Amino acid sequence: MNVHEYQAKELMREFGISVLKGGIANTPAEAVEVAKKLDTKVWVVKAQIHAGGRGKGGGVKLAKSLDEVEKYAKEILGMQLVTHQTGPEGKKVLKVLIEQGCDIDHEYYCGIVLDRVTGQNTFMVSIEGGMDIEKVAHDTPEKIIKAHINPATGFTPAVGRKLGYALGLKGETLNKAIKFFDGLYKLYTQKDCSIAEINPLVTTKTGDVLALDGKLNFDDNALFRHPEIEAMRDVTEESAQELEAGKFGLSYISLDGNIGCLVNGAGLAMGTLDILKIHGGTPANFLDVGGGATKETVQKAFSIILEDKNVKAILVNIFGGIMKCDIIANGVVDAAKELSLKVPLIVRLEGTNVALGKKILSESGLKITAANDLADAAQKAVAAAKGAK
Amino acid sequence: MAILINRNTRLITIGLTGKQGTFHTLQSRDYGTNVVGGVTPGKGGTIHEGIPVFNTAYEAIKETGANAAMVFVPPAFAADSIIECIEAEMPLIIAITEGIPIQDMIKVKAMLKGSKSRLIGPNCPGVITPGECKIGIMPGHIHMPGNVGVISRSGTLTYEAVFQLTQREIGQSTCVGIGGDPVNGTNFIDILEMFEKDPDTKAVIMIGEIGGTAETEAARWIKKNMTKPVVSFIAGAAAPKGKRMGHAGAIISGEDDSAEAKFKVLQECGVTIARSPAELGQKVAEVLKK
Numbered sequence: 001m002n003v004h005e006y007q008a009k010e011l012m013r014e015f016g017i018s019v020l021k022g023g024i025a026n027t028p029a030e031a032v033e034v035a036k037k038l039d040t041k042v043w044v045v046k047a048q049i050h051a052g053g054r055g056k057g058g059g060v061k062l063a064k065s066l067d068e069v070e071k072y073a074k075e076i077l078g079m080q081l082v083t084h085q086t087g088p089e090g091k092k093v094l095k096v097l098i099e100q101g102c103d104i105d106h107e108y109y110c111g112i113v114l115d116r117v118t119g120q121n122t123f124m125v126s127i128e129g130g131m132d133i134e135k136v137a138h139d140t141p142e143k144i145i146k147a148h149i150n151p152a153t154g155f156t157p158a159v160g161r162k163l164g165y166a167l168g169l170k171g172e173t174l175n176k177a178i179k180f181f182d183g184l185y186k187l188y189t190q191k192d193c194s195i196a197e198i199n200p201l202v203t204t205k206t207g208d209v210l211a212l213d214g215k216l217n218f219d220d221n222a223l224f225r226h227p228e229i230e231a232m233r234d235v236t237e238e239s240a241q242e243l244e245a246g247k248f249g250l251s252y253i254s255l256d257g258n259i260g261c262l263v264n265g266a267g268l269a270m271g272t273l274d275i276l277k278i279h280g281g282t283p284a285n286f287l288d289v290g291g292g293a294t295k296e297t298v299q300k301a302f303s304i305i306l307e308d309k310n311v312k313a314i315l316v317n318i319f320g321g322i323m324k325c326d327i328i329a330n331g332v333v334d335a336a337k338e339l340s341l342k343v344p345l346i347v348r349l350e351g352t353n354v355a356l357g358k359k360i361l362s363e364s365g366l367k368i369t370a371a372n373d374l375a376d377a378a379q380k381a382v383a384a385a386k387g388a389k
Numbered sequence: 390m391a392i393l394i395n396r397n398t399r400l401i402t403i404g405l406t407g408k409q410g411t412f413h414t415l416q417s418r419d420y421g422t423n424v425v426g427g428v429t430p431g432k433g434g435t436i437h438e439g440i441p442v443f444n445t446a447y448e449a450i451k452e453t454g455a456n457a458a459m460v461f462v463p464p465a466f467a468a469d470s471i472i473e474c475i476e477a478e479m480p481l482i483i484a485i486t487e488g489i490p491i492q493d494m495i496k497v498k499a500m501l502k503g504s505k506s507r508l509i510g511p512n513c514p515g516v517i518t519p520g521e522c523k524i525g526i527m528p529g530h531i532h533m534p535g536n537v538g539v540i541s542r543s544g545t546l547t548y549e550a551v552f553q554l555t556q557r558e559i560g561q562s563t564c565v566g567i568g569g570d571p572v573n574g575t576n577f578i579d580i581l582e583m584f585e586k587d588p589d590t591k592a593v594i595m596i597g598e599i600g601g602t603a604e605t606e607a608a609r610w611i612k613k614n615m616t617k618p619v620v621s622f623i624a625g626a627a628a629p630k631g632k633r634m635g636h637a638g639a640i641i642s643g644e645d646d647s648a649e650a651k652f653k654v655l656q657e658c659g660v661t662i663a664r665s666p667a668e669l670g671q672k673v674a675e676v677l678k679k
Contacts, residue, residue, distance in 0.1 A: 020540020085631075114491060116601040116638070119498035119572040136641060192492050221637060222490035224465060251635040255627075266569060266635025267598060270624035271666035274648070277627045278665050286628070288635040291526070291544075319545045319552070321514070321528045322413075349520045350552060352528050375550065375667035 001218045004048040006097045008214035011191065017183040018176075018210045022099030024048070031073035032066055034098040042101035045072040047093040050237040052215065053083030055130075059093060062101065069098060094236060102210065107200035108167050109133050110181070112188045115148060121188065123147040123181065125163045129200035139158045155185035169203070176209040192222030193230060241304050248300045249290050257282025259385045260305035260314040260343075262298070264289050264323045274318045275374060281382035284311045291322040298331025302339060313384035317377055318348040318357075325349045325357030333364040344369060344384035348377035391518040391563040392538070392583040392590070393481060393509070398522045398537040401426040401455040403446060403462055403470045406437050407413060410461035413485070414440070415524050417459070425453040428470075446470070446477040451558025459515065459524050460484040467511065468493035475506045482574070483524050484511035491637075494572035501574060512637065513566035514544035525566065527551075535560015537673055538584040540577055541596035542569050542603075542636070546624060546666060550594050553670025559677065560589040571600070571634030577607035585615050591619045592676055594669060595660070597651060599625030599638045604651045612658035618676035621655050622663040623648040 003011075009019045022044075023034035035043050040156040047059030052062050058083045060071040073096050081089035107129030126144045128136045137144055145166040147159045160178030169177050180201070188196045195217040202212045223230050235243060245252035251266065255273070259281050263269035266288045273283040287309065289301055305311060318328045329349065336345060348371040349357045361368050369384065371377035400417065404410040405427025415438060416422045426441050426449045427441050433444030443449035446458065458479045462470040467486040476483045477495075484657050501508055509516055515525010520534035531548060533555045541547040547566055554561060560621045565580050567573055577595060584590045593615075595605035604623060611619055626648035628634050656662050663672045 021529070089601060114495075114571055115479070116571050117606070119495055121492075121495060123408055138644070151495050189492055196489060199445050219491045221464060221488045224493065225490075253629075253634065255629065263545075265545025265637060267541070267546030267596070267624050268549060268666075270543075270598060270628060270634050270639065271546050271549070273621070273627035274624060275665050275667060283627060286632075286634055319548045321545065321548055322526050351531065353547060373667065375665065 001220055001223060001229070001233060002237065003216055003218070003229070004050065004052045004095070004234065005046065005214055006048055006095070008216040009211065011187055011216065012211055013213060015187040017180055017187065018208060019214070020099045020102055020210060020212070022097055025073060025096050025098055026094065028070045028073040028077065030099050031096055035066055035069040037100070038100045039322055040100035043069050044099045044101055045069060045076060046097040046099065047076045047079070047081050048095040048097055049081055049093055050234070051084055051085035051091060051236050052188070054081065057081050057083040059083070082104045086337050101295045102202070103205040105204050105205050105213070109136070109199050110184070110201040111195070111199070112184060112193070113195055113198040119146045119150065120148045121185070122149065122162055123159065125167055127167055129202070133199060151187065154189070155182050173203055173207055173209060176207070180209045181240050189229060191226060192219045193217060194219045194289035225350070233384040241307060245287070245304050248297050249292065250297060250301055250304070251286070251288040251290065252304055253286040255283050255285050255307065257284045258310045258312040259381050260284045260308065260311040261317070262287050262289060262305065262314065263317045264291065264293065264319065264327040268317065270317055272315065275378040276315070276382060279378045279382045281378065281385055284308050293323060293328070294332070295327060295331040295334060298328055299335040299338065302335035306339060311343060313344045313346065313381050315377060315381035316345070317374070318349050318351070320349070320351030320353060320357070324353045325351060326360055329357035333366060336366050346371055346377055346381045346384060348374065390587055390588050390589040391521065393516050393563060393565065394522040394524055395519050397478040397519045398457050398524070399423050399425045399453065399455045400457045400459060400524055401428060401446070401453060402457055403428045403460045403474065404623045405429055405440060405442060405461070406432055407461060411438060413461065413547045414459070415483065416529070417523045417525070420529040422522045422524060423457050432587045436523070446473045446479065450477050450479060451637065455479070455605070457481040457483065457524060460486055460511070462486060464490070468497050469483060471497050471508060472500055473502050475500050478505045480505060481507055481509070483509045483515050484574070485513065485515055485526060489514040489570065491572055494570065497629060498572055498574070509565065510568040510573060512570040513568030514547060516565050518563045519561050527564070531555055532564065533558070533560040536562055536618035537563050538587070538590040538593040539564040540580045540593065541566055543624060546596050549666060550596060550669045552675060557670050557674055559673060561671070562587060569598070569638050576603050579617040581615060583605060583611060583677055585617060590617065592673055594622065594673060595619055595621040597621065597623045598639050599623070599628055599634065599641045599648050600646050605645065605654045608658040608660055611660055616671050618661060619678070620661045620663060620669060620672045620676060622666050622669055623651045624666070
């Protein structure tokens, strides 16, 4: 789960991480009110959307007067902000963060991620702050300094010194940076983050160490123990279909093709998209009904797939393990009847209770194309989608 | 021979008395697995479906001489159960549970280092040595005993591969699901090493997916150490970047962890590639003929 920059900064404050004073606004008038309360000569007006690259897209402006705060808030609120992470359609800005300005001395990068190779939380810092860190990692990997954290000790001052000296910090600034890293690590582990990224982390002319920007992602599997994080969810930032699917234990991702897919198991669901592409088709979605699907969830899956008007054919690919083929078959038949399915339906069943499942389908009176195996299913689905008008 | 589990495996189920725990333990027992006990705190001393129940893993191991544990505990408590098994020095722990928080698994991973335990999973279908022992949720009937080892990050895709093999009357030595989570107990290389040493295994299928670099590291290890042929498929060539494809670990974050990048390294390291998951059985048949 993602949160906005302003929410990430609220969490940082809780953990003693220095951020600039600021407040959130939904209208230009509110923006001016927030700005008035900040003791500063310059303000930064920042679009709040779940995507990076906001500055380049025109979503971050420096205001030198309250009039400018209002003017920029007016411009940014409601705009369709396009960045390299939003896709060409962009994202509508509904909130702006108004922050006091600061005298930046230097910009750095600081992040914590999971290192999947060692299975440890890992700090990454760089003197190349404010840049696209993936580009830095690719072009100049030597400019990224890493430190693994042993879960038995957690963050130690030694780790802090390693990172701080690598950035060339010294004296009081170094001490402040170590405190900053310590706070960030505590936030990361205690709130079950999956990514924490401060880009840029800045040192100021007055010797402060601040998070100028902040991005936090959270481990979906740990949200059960963080209702306070769940409460930060902004549903306007998420796909309505994906959220709806999630409520029914379905894992759904919308894609831009025309063959709807209903599969059990994440691996087989990915494999199904792959094989459709190999045979010249384009999948309309990824959908894993999971191992515990019932007749009702299969019906729900169908209705979500059919909400996508690009869908020209549906491929059901089930390898019954825990999931029994007859349960899927019943769900498919009911859904097809209830939704009066118009698009061609191709079904491939294998595994537990396959004979019973096939019997249910063939006796349903529905026009269902049965497929013998994975390749056959893909070929038939691609042909059906191409044949459909 | 096979690897990890066989006729001599003595299994306990952690979370035995739950619905899933009961169902899959009985399925495993029906397949022929020697189920010697179960653990559910508070139900120690009772008998569940003919299986003695204990309050703790320590007690269960002491009383039954179990040498393998299957974990069916809900995600919020699963890491605690795995840690209990590690402290009780259980040699083999197979965690089926999906959805364990990453920070919990980081602690488990640290505890495994230098311990007497091997963890398979979590978020995996389990392990089966066809005809001898099944620990997990895979449908037993699609397997047949034989000489092909199978390792995979995915459940249903493993069934698909096994099914294609069995249809061609190519049996399997052992099938291992290492799980779809970003932090797991056992990686491809650990299992490849076991298959390389196992006289009953003649070839290996390795099924990977997008996310992480485990397959690339495995490919380099294969090039250096493996004498047996390996056939590999990577799921997710059609997946968009930055989207989590069902599995917690299946997400393309950079250039190295896409399906294309992994296929490329695997090929360079002499692994036989199946671009389509429907070709796995056929490719294995081909390498076995050579």
